[in-house]
Amino acid sequence: FEKLPDIKAGERIILSGSGGSRIYIVTRIAVADAEDTKIFRLTKKDTLSLITCYPVGTTDRRFIVSAKLEI
Numbered sequence: 001f002e003k004l005p006d007i008k009a010g011e012r013i014i015l016s017g018s019g020g021s022r023i024y025i026v027t028r029i030a031v032a033d034a035e036d037t038k039i040f041r042l043t044k045k046d047t048l049s050l051i052t053c054y055p056v057g058t059t060d061r062r063f064i065v066s067a068k069l070e071i
Helices: none
Strands: 012-017 020-033 047-054 061-069
Touching: 012 047, 020 047
Parallel strands: none
Antiparallel strands: 012 020, 020 061, 047 061
């Protein structure tokens, strides 16, 4: 996830596994305090959240990428 902060809104993320592939489109990029737990809420929509430390190598904040399933 070291390169995650380079991602841009609108980019595609492809997840592949034994069940096939899914394509997600990045819809939101945010930075939050490490204590902020709102980012771990469950949603009813088919979404993808990628979270890493920010800046890389620290534990001060979180870098959050939200993406929706491409239909």
